[in-house]
Amino acid sequence: MKVLKFGGTSVGSAESLAQVVGILKDNQEKGTPVAVVNSALSGITNLLVEAGQLASAGDEQYKTVLSTIERRHIQMIEETMATATQAQVLEKIGAYLQQLRDILHGVFLIRELSKRTGDVVLSFGERMASYLLSTYANQHGLATEVLDARKIIVTDANFGNARVFFDKTNKNIVNHFASSSKIQIITGFIAATEEGVTSTLGRGGSDYTAAIFGSALNAEKIEIWTDVDGVMTTDPRQVKKTYSLASLSYAEAMEMSHFGAKVIYPPTIAPAMIKNIPISIRNTFNPEFEGTLISSQSSNWDFDVKGISSISEVSLVNFQGSGIMGVPNVPYRLFNALSEAEINVIFITQASSERSISFAISPEDAQRTKQVLEAEFSPELSLHKVDAIEIRHDLSVVATIGENMRHQPGVAAKLFGALGRNGINVVSIAQGTSELNISVVVEKKDLGKTLNCLHDIYFLSDETRLNIFIAGVGLIGSTLLAQMKAQYENLLKEHLKINIVGIANSKQFYFDSEGIDLDNWKALLLEKGTKGNIDGFVDQMVDLNLSNAVFVDNTSSQLVVENYQRILNNSISITTPNKLASSGDFMKLQEIKQTAMRRGVKFFYETSVGAGLPVITTLNDLLNSGDKIQRIEGVLSGTLSYIFNSFKVGTSFSEIVKQAQAAGFTEPDPRDDLNGMDVRRKILILSREAGYQMDISDVAIEGILPDSCMQAPTVDDFFTELGKHDHHFENILKEAEADGKVLRFIACMEKGKATVSLKAVGPEHPFFSLSGSDNIISFTTSRYLERPLVVKGPGAGAEVTAAGVFAEVIRIFNHLS
Ligand SMILES: NC(=O)C1=CN([C@@H]2O[C@H](COP(=O)(O)OP(=O)(O)OC[C@H]3O[C@@H](n4cnc5c(N)ncnc54)[C@H](OP(=O)(O)O)[C@@H]3O)[C@@H](O)[C@H]2O)C=CC1
Ligand SMILES: N[C@@H](CC=O)C(=O)O
Ligand code: NA
Numbered sequence: 001m002k003v004l005k006f007g008g009t010s011v012g013s014a015e016s017l018a019q020v021v022g023i024l025k026d027n028q029e030k031g032t033p034v035a036v037v038n039s040a041l042s043g044i045t046n047l048l049v050e051a052g053q054l055a056s057a058g059d060e061q062y063k064t065v066l067s068t069i070e071r072r073h074i075q076m077i078e079e080t081m082a083t084a085t086q087a088q089v090l091e092k093i094g095a096y097l098q099q100l101r102d103i104l105h106g107v108f109l110i111r112e113l114s115k116r117t118g119d120v121v122l123s124f125g126e127r128m129a130s131y132l133l134s135t136y137a138n139q140h141g142l143a144t145e146v147l148d149a150r151k152i153i154v155t156d157a158n159f160g161n162a163r164v165f166f167d168k169t170n171k172n173i174v175n176h177f178a179s180s181s182k183i184q185i186i187t188g189f190i191a192a193t194e195e196g197v198t199s200t201l202g203r204g205g206s207d208y209t210a211a212i213f214g215s216a217l218n219a220e221k222i223e224i225w226t227d228v229d230g231v232m233t234t235d236p237r238q239v240k241k242t243y244s245l246a247s248l249s250y251a252e253a254m255e256m257s258h259f260g261a262k263v264i265y266p267p268t269i270a271p272a273m274i275k276n277i278p279i280s281i282r283n284t285f286n287p288e289f290e291g292t293l294i295s296s297q298s299s300n301w302d303f304d305v306k307g308i309s310s311i312s313e314v315s316l317v318n319f320q321g322s323g324i325m326g327v328p329n330v331p332y333r334l335f336n337a338l339s340e341a342e343i344n345v346i347f348i349t350q351a352s353s354e355r356s357i358s359f360a361i362s363p364e365d366a367q368r369t370k371q372v373l374e375a376e377f378s379p380e381l382s383l384h385k386v387d388a389i390e391i392r393h394d395l396s397v398v399a400t401i402g403e404n405m406r407h408q409p410g411v412a413a414k415l416f417g418a419l420g421r422n423g424i425n426v427v428s429i430a431q432g433t434s435e436l437n438i439s440v441v442v443e444k445k446d447l448g449k450t451l452n453c454l455h456d457i458y459f460l461s462d463e464t465r466l467n468i469f470i471a472g473v474g475l476i477g478s479t480l481l482a483q484m485k486a487q488y489e490n491l492l493k494e495h496l497k498i499n500i501v502g503i504a505n506s507k508q509f510y511f512d513s514e515g516i517d518l519d520n521w522k523a524l525l526l527e528k529g530t531k532g533n534i535d536g537f538v539d540q541m542v543d544l545n546l547s548n549a550v551f552v553d554n555t556s557s558q559l560v561v562e563n564y565q566r567i568l569n570n571s572i573s574i575t576t577p578n579k580l581a582s583s584g585d586f587m588k589l590q591e592i593k594q595t596a597m598r599r600g601v602k603f604f605y606e607t608s609v610g611a612g613l614p615v616i617t618t619l620n621d622l623l624n625s626g627d628k629i630q631r632i633e634g635v636l637s638g639t640l641s642y643i644f645n646s647f648k649v650g651t652s653f654s655e656i657v658k659q660a661q662a663a664g665f666t667e668p669d670p671r672d673d674l675n676g677m678d679v680r681r682k683i684l685i686l687s688r689e690a691g692y693q694m695d696i697s698d699v700a701i702e703g704i705l706p707d708s709c710m711q712a713p714t715v716d717d718f719f720t721e722l723g724k725h726d727h728h729f730e731n732i733l734k735e736a737e738a739d740g741k742v743l744r745f746i747a748c749m750e751k752g753k754a755t756v757s758l759k760a761v762g763p764e765h766p767f768f769s770l771s772g773s774d775n776i777i778s779f780t781t782s783r784y785l786e787r788p789l790v791v792k793g794p795g796a797g798a799e800v801t802a803a804g805v806f807a808e809v810i811r812i813f814n815h816l817s
Pocket of ligand 1 (some may be wrong): 471472473504533554555556560578579600611638664665666667795796797
């Protein structure tokens with residue numbers, strides 16, 4: 001014998017009724033006897049509650065709600081019943097509705113709805129649905145009859161959430177089934193007191209009805225047929241990629257369902273567990289799928305954690321005071337008072353100092369909880385032995401659940417590490433010694449982020465999202481987007497989903513938290529973007545509050561830099577080729593770095609020197625391993641390198657500068673390269689990395705650009721002006737060539753003294769043979785003394801720079817996961 005329970009959506013349409021009959025016939029063919037428990041049609045119980053409330057408030061609108069209930073049932077009859085039988089079925093349902101109408105009219109007149117009457121009102125949902133299901137099944141070749149559970153399940157008079165008297169109930173079940181040969185279609189959720197007064201088993205109670213029958217009948221299995229593929233690893237409304245769990249132990253299922261996994265009503269598990277009857281959660285609309293099996297076996301499962309469950313809205317009560325420390329009866333009085341007031345406690349924690357006890361409750365119980373505790377502890381409150389009762393609202397509980405967590409070091413560390421790196425504040429923590437459940441209370445605004453980042457770290461089998469925000473979609477930014485698009489599928493194979501959530505230029509921005517279409521980002525930004533500056537972009541990024549977030553600054557703007565503190569403070573890492581922060585005000589830079597460290601996120605800027613070349617990481621590796629920097633020397637400008645590698649007597653200097661710009665080597669304003677500013681910034685960045693507290697004014701420079709060029713109002717004017725000085729540059733070149741030398745724009749830092757100048761170097765110099773936009777950086781250190789450590793290669797250009805930024809984005813991801 002199997003007991004099958006069908007939820008509201010399973011009996012709610014013509015299509016679903018056909019599925020249900022299919023499932024019943026399938027069992028019949030296999031020779032498995034079944035009993036069926038069903039819920040009211042989907043949505044009907046809520047409508048009945050609403051109608052009752054309206055009627056008791058004296059609001060005639062209850063009649064409209066009643067009409068909706070009527071229409072739903074009539075429509076079902078018209079869609080599902082054989083035409084010849086429709087009149088008869090309508091008559092029967094009409095009789096139920098007339099009774100219901102009479103009761104609600106009474107409620108309306110006396111303006112009172114007791115829990116007892118409420119249960120009678122609710123009972124119509126299951127009663128009508130059972131009748132329809134049984135009639136439909138009989139019309140399709142099955143032999144069924146309705147069993148009104150009020151004749152069988154005996155409860156106390158705690159209406160709304162009645163307690164079952166199992167001795168009597170079990171006897172009734174066994175006796176009834178001994179004499180019935182047809183398939184029983186049992187009304188879920190409803191029962192009756194010993195006096196025969198209608199009661200209900202609590203919302204979701206149809207599952208419980210199935211367990212009560214299954215247990216009494218020693219069923220081989222209880223199947224809960226619903227509209228999802230079983231219990232999921234977490235709430236699919238909050239996390240995009242969840243998985244259905246093939247199996248759960250009873251203990252895991254109880255924990256999951258207590259903490260909000262809606263697929264099974266928590267009291268259902270106990271009667272099944274006592275008799276060791278497996279419960280299977282199945283999808284009526286996907287009957288081939290095995291769903292989730294709940295049994296005494298904790299199955300093979302590759303992960304430490306089975307599921308992450310949550311309660312989205314709780315309030316946290318803090319009960320504390322000097323007078324409770326070590327007083328043994330305080331917890332008893334506290335929880336006894338709550339229990340007498342029927343206030344359910346979701347979560348409890350007490351620090352070992354015993355000075356305070358915190359517990360979570362439903363927000364609707366908050367006011368009453370305060371009153372109950374103030375009454376119970378009124379003497380202690382007036383003597384200040386207990387502090388005023390504090391209640392915090394807008395909180396959620398997230399529970400990480402799984403039998404494999406037991407005796408497994410590192411599970412909790414992963415959890416708190418991930419929350420910390422993502423800037424999620426943990427308000428309270430609880431873990432039972434069963435080690436089956438670690439629960440944390442977080443702010444409600446962080447619930448989605450918490451579920452997403454925990455799901456990412458515990459279930460790596462699919463994909464982790466890296467949520468990326470890009471300011472600056474010029475040369476570097478657009479190249480980065482193209483590279484990310486090209487690499488998207490390969491990274492997905494490595495379980496990393498590149499999710500570009502926001503893009504911005506100086507005038508507007510565009511967001512899509514599901515990932516901006518990388519084939520179409522330009523049009524989306526220009527045509528659908530919101531007008532606004534970087535502050536607005538950062539506001540929206542912070543508001544989205546996504547986990548695994550990285551901000552990429554591909555601008556050369558100080559306005560963007562001004563936002564770094566705020567971005568890092570919101571636990572979003574930064575990578576940037578923009579030199580303004582790392583070469584700007586020294587104290588501000590220290591503050592930025594400290595914020596990143598405090599928040600456990602990254603502030604990376606490797607591409608600000610030598611573009612994609614590993615310059616800053618190399619320098620840090622030397623320093624971290626105890627080497628001492630004696631001297632740093634380099635050609636640090638790709639633009640100037642290209643210019644002096646291409647400039648030959650007879651060619652025009654200004655033309656070569658234009659070529660460098662067209663090749664994407666120059667700064668947005670090429671004068672930043674030619675006046676040496678870019679190189680000064682770079683040698684300053686390296687000097688600071690080497691431990692010197694220096695500012696840009698500490699980098700001496702011999703400029704090469706005539707003043708008139710610097711004063712030109714626009715970049716175009718600058719080029720015109722530069723053209724007038726072509727002969728000046730040709731003369732410098734001729735002088736160098738006469739000595740067999742080449743021109744190199746060299747930066748040098750030794751013992752905290754930095755200089756930048758144009759030098760003529762001969763073939764003996766290590767910087768003599770460079771080509772294209774090559775940078776070369778030589779580190780002379782205590783360990784690399786005779787022959788310096790040299791990093792060399794293209795140090796500017798869209799592809800290499802964007803690739804360097806991309807690599808840092810991935811490095812940040814590795815740190816986050
Ligand atoms: N080119 C190279 O080889 C290298 C470049 N870099 C650095 O990379 C950065 C980007 O250079 P590149 O791509 O060539 O520059 P571009 O001028 O091509 O692009 C700059 C982008 O930044 C946007 N922008 C400017 N100000 C703001 C602002 N306040 N808020 C939001 N967006 C803004 C611009 O928008 P809009 O179009 O609206 O002005 C544009 O999209 C610079 O810091 C540069 O120093 C570093 C290493 C090598
Ligand atoms: N304009 C810069 C680009 C890299 O920082 C250069 O030419 O090196
Ligand atoms: Na670099």
